[in-house]
Amino acid sequence: MKLSRGRVPWLLVVPAVVGMAFLVLPLAGLLIRAPWSTLPQRLSEPQVLEALRLSLVTASIATVVCLVLGVPLAWLLARTDFPGRRLLRALVTVPLVLPPVVGGVALLLVLGRRGLVGQWLESAFGFSLPFTTAGVVVAEAFVAMPFLVIAVEGALRAADLRYEEAAATLGASRFTVFRRVTLPLVAPGVLAGAVLCWARALGEFGATITFAGNFPGRTQTMPLAVYLALETEPEAAIVLSLVLLAVSVVILVGLRDRWLGAAA
Amino acid sequence: MTLSARIVVQRPSFRLDLDLTVGRGEVVTLLGPNGAGKTTALRALAGLTPLTEGWIDLDGDRIERRPAERRPIGVVFQDYLLFPHLSALDNVAFGPRCHGASKAEARLKARELLDRMGLSEFSSVRPRRLSGGQAQRVALARALAVEPRLLLLDEPLAALDAHTRLEIRSELRRRLTGFDGATVLVTHDPLDAMVLADRLVVIENGTVVQEGSPAEIARRPRTDYVARLVGLNLYRGEGDGDRVRVGDLAFTTEEHVTGPAFVAFPPRAVALYRARPDGSPRNLWEGRIDGIERHGDNIRVHIDGPVAVAADVTPAAVAELDLTPGREIWVAVKATETHAYPA
CATH class of the missing domain: 2.40.50.100 (RNA polymerase II/Efflux pump adaptor protein, barrel-sandwich hybrid domain)
Incomplete structure (x- = not known):
């Protein structure tokens, strides 16, 4: 230890060790208590597979939705100046800190059958979002999009504007500049944002269960299945949790150079 | 007369105010110390910095209100600013593509230009693997690919080391002679200015202090800055x-x-x-x-x-x-x- 000279500062070391144990022990417990022998069999149960499939599909669609809407939004925040831009930026990041359940309630009030927009959707198209798979996507996108917007906006602000000027002198319109110069230059930032967004969508619980409910095969994603299984089949809950843990670790490893590398 | 401009850019602590005329095929060099306003003048001509007052007349067209992408210009930037994610060929083809050429047409044109620059074998290479001199030629090819009527070069030799600079300078002179539009070049290096220019415009503190052929300016400096550049003792x-x-x-x-x-x-x-x-x-x-x-x-x-x-x-x-x-x-x-x- 570098602190070998002088007295060990126990007041710092003890809480640090407790904190580390607090973070690591639950994960270790998950690994220790996992029913390793019956794992393959558990994993191939139709209910587990269904929840897994639904989670992957909805998280991926939600990520695409976030990319389509969030990248232009990030561009607007990073590259243009208009009155209220700072306020808009603050509003966009609200879902980052908002309890997801509140997000779900808010979505219900707006997109629910009797909601402000939902009412109109229902009467005009006979189409309603709550308690459908599409509703799951909406809930996940609502919670996850700020992660993407923040990551892409940061990348756009860090990008060298002079390349965009060079493109303009070559006759490129603003959209062409964005498509052929800006976007390729910030691609690593967009990718990192998308992965973060996807991970957030995959783990979404509160907004989903509030807005989309908990119907197996339709709206019951992995986190919902874990919660439900815990009451009836604890072993199944552990197995599902292990899958989510594995996904988290894979994402962390995949992005380690981008985040942990910068901090180290 | 090809280019005739009055460029006024007002900043809180700085005012650029100059008249500039450049004939067909003529190379005019803006020479001045750092902060004199040379690059601001170039950016104003390119449409990247708005004019506070004045006009830009190019072959009878008033272009000062057009955005950069709608001006018939080509710009070679300091550090060249080649798009790092595109090959040399696609960098050169970028302009023609934006002007409505098909992908095949644009690439054909880019290939011809790279051939003329002696860079045929580098067409598929990414900019970071090009040497300074090669990158400069790709940047020039990219600027010329849109067939500009006004070519703007910002410190085109500053990014090169002393050894390659000598060679590239005379080569650039040759290529600029071959261009029949108006050329405005910005430099703070007197030797670059003397070699590359048909006419020198010396700028200090945002205004023109002297104008003339390189020989004239070398013989008869009118400010201490110019005298120092050309290595003369000067008194009034x-x-x-x-x-x-x-x-x-x-x-x-x-x-x-x-x-x-x-x-x-x-x-x-x-x-x-x-x-x-x-x-x-x-x-x-x-x-x-x-x-x-x-x-x-x-x-x-x-x-x-x-x-x-x-x-x-x-x-x-x-x-x-x-x-x-x-x-x-x-x-x-x-x-x-x-x-x-x-x-």
């Missing part, structure tokens, strides 16, 4: 026939000037003496050595006195005369190398 005084009075001194000169006048002579025309020389040559005064530095094969001695002057002497002379800072010394300037011209 009052002409009176074959003499120009500068403070307490009177320079005898080759030319006859009456009224406000400049006197200029090269440091090598200055001779130094420990004691007052016999026969009392004209243009003689006593001063004190202020500093000594190496200058090429010679030694440059800066002398304070009635006027500050730079003298070039041989290392042998430095030893012989025991030239050290603070020493009193006699300074003589040959009248035959002293030029006078109206201020």
Whole structure:
């Protein structure tokens, strides 16, 4: 230890060790208590597979939705100046800190059958979002999009504007500049944002269960299945949790150079 | 006349105000110290910095209100700014694509341009793997690919090391001669300016201080900045026939000037003496050595006195005369190398 000279500062070391144990022990417990022998069999149960499939599909669609809407939004925040831009930026990041359940309630009030927009959707198209798979996507996108917007906006602000000027002198319109110069230059930032967004969508619980409910095969994603299984089949809950843990670790490893590398 | 412009850009602590005309096929170089406003002028011509006042007339079209992407220009940026994610070929093809050419047409044109630049074998290479000289040629090809009527170059040689610079400079001169539109080039390097320009426009503090052919400017500088660039001692005084009075001194000169006048002579025309020389040559005064530095094969001695002057002497002379800072010394300037011209 570098602190070998002088007295060990126990007041710092003890809480640090407790904190580390607090973070690591639950994960270790998950690994220790996992029913390793019956794992393959558990994993191939139709209910587990269904929840897994639904989670992957909805998280991926939600990520695409976030990319389509969030990248232009990030561009607007990073590259243009208009009155209220700072306020808009603050509003966009609200879902980052908002309890997801509140997000779900808010979505219900707006997109629910009797909601402000939902009412109109229902009467005009006979189409309603709550308690459908599409509703799951909406809930996940609502919670996850700020992660993407923040990551892409940061990348756009860090990008060298002079390349965009060079493109303009070559006759490129603003959209062409964005498509052929800006976007390729910030691609690593967009990718990192998308992965973060996807991970957030995959783990979404509160907004989903509030807005989309908990119907197996339709709206019951992995986190919902874990919660439900815990009451009836604890072993199944552990197995599902292990899958989510594995996904988290894979994402962390995949992005380690981008985040942990910068901090180290 | 191809380009005729009046460029005014007002900033809180700076005002750029210059008139600029460039003929067909002419290369005009904006030369000036850092912060003089050269790059701002170039950016204004390109449409990247808005004009506060003025106009830009290119072949009879007023283009000052058009955004950069709708001006018939080509720009070679300092550091070139080649798109790092595109190959050399696609960098050059970028402009034609934006002007509506098909992918195949644009690439064909880019290939021709790279061939002309002697870069055929580098077409699929990404910019970061090109040398400085190659990157500069790709940047020039990219700017020319849109068939601009006005070519703008911002410090095109600044990113090169001294060795390649020499070679690339004469090559760039050749390529610019081949371009038939108007060219405006910005540099702070006097040698680049002298070699590349048909006409020099010297800018200081946002305004034009001198304009003319490189030879004219090298012979008859009109500001201390230009005099330093071309390596001459320059004084402003009052002409009176074959003499120009500068403070307490009177320079005898080759030319006859009456009224406000400049006197200029090269440091090598200055001779130094420990004691007052016999026969009392004209243009003689006593001063004190202020500093000594190496200058090429010679030694440059800066002398304070009635006027500050730079003298070039041989290392042998430095030893012989025991030239050290603070020493009193006699300074003589040959009248035959002293030029006078109206201020």
